[in-house]
Amino acid sequence: MNKNAKEAIVKAAISLFNSNGYSGTSIRDIASLANVNPAAIAYHFKNKTGLLEYCFMHFFEQYISKIEDAYAFIDRGAKECLKRIAADLLFYQSEHIQLTSFVYREMSIESQVVREIMSTYSLKEKYYFQKIFERGFEWNEFRPHSIPYLIIQLKGLLMMPFMNTRYMREVLYVFPNEPFFQQKYLKEIHLWIDKTLCSDVPIKKGAVIK
Known part of the structure; x- marks a missing residue:
């Protein structure tokens, strides 16, 4: 998993969290916008709470x-x-x-x-x-x-x-x-x-x- 993938995940999460709220955003939503596999989020942040932190x-x-x-x-x-x-x-x-x-x-x-x-x-x-x-x-x-x-x-x-x-x-x-x-x-x-x-x-x- 490269650094670009991590940056794309963070950028996508911020955009979705801001527009849909934390509870209204799923891991799949973030992965789709970041154009990565959901497993990449688990690799870098474990879960959505880890991404929020x-x-x-x-x-x-x-x-x-x-x-x-x-x-x-x-x-x-x-x-x-x-x-x-x-x-x-x-x-x-x-x-x-x-x-x-x-x-x-x-x-x-x-x-x-x-x-x-x-x-x-x-x-x-x-x-x-x-x-x-x-x-x-x-x-x-x-x-x-x-x-x-x-x-x-x-x-x-x-x-x-x-x-x-x-x-x-x-x-x-x-x-x-x-x-x-x-x-x-x-x-x-x-x-x-x-x-x-x-x-x-x-x-x-x-x-x-x-």
């Missing part, structure tokens, strides 16, 4: 890597670090829009398999976001806010376009993976950072709301 891990390994790469430059400022993360994640999700939309939809279903896969990645993401907000408070870049609520707001901004792709296309006539939308939406996220997090009003150093 691979797709999730493939998505979040790269997702977390984007955060880690940006966090390596935290000493240049918490605000700039957060803006870089927002840009990198937005463009990454746009570039892999089918996988992103599928992953977020499955996350909302709360299956045991998804919860098990997500546990480690969610904790890593929370760790980095929390450290960035804490540094921003410590360095007087950010006004005091509740960190859990800031994480919820930031996650909502980053996920929203990819959880509502149908509404955006059919009602707003906007496509989340279009460069025009990416640039415009990134400006809105930066505005949230500048206006909600940051302030020109002097604040007490080290002030944090738990």
Whole structure:
């Protein structure tokens, strides 16, 4: 079994999972679209659950890597670090829009398999976001806010376009993976950072709301 077959299986699975849902997609459907024998899926992934796990891990390994790469430059400022993360994640999700939309939809279903896969990645993401907000408070870049609520707001901004792709296309006539939308939406996220997090009003150093 060659690498091309594995890539074809993953590509077909992402497309079908995104259009028909995980439960609405069979191994035979994936094999047919990938133009491989169903045995090839068993060889590379054992079963459909293994394929689902691979797709999730493939998505979040790269997702977390984007955060880690940006966090390596935290000493240049918490605000700039957060803006870089927002840009990198937005463009990454746009570039892999089918996988992103599928992953977020499955996350909302709360299956045991998804919860098990997500546990480690969610904790890593929370760790980095929390450290960035804490540094921003410590360095007087950010006004005091509740960190859990800031994480919820930031996650909502980053996920929203990819959880509502149908509404955006059919009602707003906007496509989340279009460069025009990416640039415009990134400006809105930066505005949230500048206006909600940051302030020109002097604040007490080290002030944090738990």
